[in-house]
Amino acid sequence: MKTLLPCLLLSLTAVISAAEPIGSYSREIFSDDFAKDGFGKRWGHYKSGSLVKDGVLTGITPEGSDHSAVDNVVIEPERDLQISVKFRYVSDKAKSFNLWFDDKGYKESHAGHICNVNVSPKAVNIGDAKTGNFRNDIYAKKKTPEGLSVEDKEMLKSKNKSFPVTLSLEDWHTLVVVTRGDEIFVSIDGKAVGSFKSEGINHDSKTLISLTTNAVDVQYDDFSIKAPKK
Template sequence: MKPITQVTFPLLFSLIVICLSEAAIAQQPVSGTAANQVRSAAVATTGELLFEDHFDRDTLGDWKVVIPGFSVQDGVLTGRQDRADHGAVGRVYRDFRDVVAEFRFRLAGSTVFNVVFDDRNCRKSHAGHICRVAFSPKAIRLGDDREGVMRNDIFEMRRDPARKA
């Protein structure tokens, strides 16, 4: 497992309603010529290791819980949504500019979870959200939060029933 990498300015790595572990995944092997071509065509190289977690304890360690719903059990970080209005939010704070983030996960009955990157200094978007990757059983979606649905004016419009389109 190769975790988060590369440093320069303050961003946060947030996990919203997530189940992950180094050893708790039944990963399906990819095979064939196409898989080998994908593996050999790296889009980034890793640098200094910034964070690694094997969840070999009963506590959350460096993980900061913003919205409750996380626990560590049997070497696995698990998350659940306890609030109707928002998923659980757990964060690991690290400074970086470009990053390679690798992890394994299992949905374990969940319909979706997000990996969100935030910039604590960004005032242009709600909670400094910059971008996200949403994982579901049938899709992986990349989202631009800074200029998309989390941009402050769009976020406020979506919360105001009178302004919704």
């Protein structure tokens, strides 16, 4: 039994680290069940044609727009957060959506992007935007004729991690994303999808949480933002 105990503890640690972090994210910062038609006062938007009707938020990128529809909520600065949202892909026109954590006061990355989770019917991608794709110099290089160097591309491989999933169209799913220090944990429908560690995630003043719809036909419900107890 003594020799088995370390192995059992090691297995338990592996299971815990693969799931959402243990701890209380019970301090509610914001929630919306979209019960009333129209966006509430705290919602902001960028190049969005999204609407709230019949109990759901429908993400809509206007035709001809050069940017996916962004619908966001400003919060007081927090490092660690838990975001929960129900979602469904209404049709195969829905490509994916992003859950963004930003700091609008941070000037060293494009648009203050810190980190994000992209969810498509076939994959979940977790990214460190602050020190990766949206770091100012990297973002600028991508727009030049020369583009990124081999070294840049190698560096960026360490700033994103992808996990395969299979999500049915038209059915509702529940996404829960937790940031804890330099790590993001993702679960869908109560099952751990995966986690990713990167230094940029540890940014201590996340102030804007956004849903970005790529491009249409994603619906959302029961959106909430929580933080650990103080």
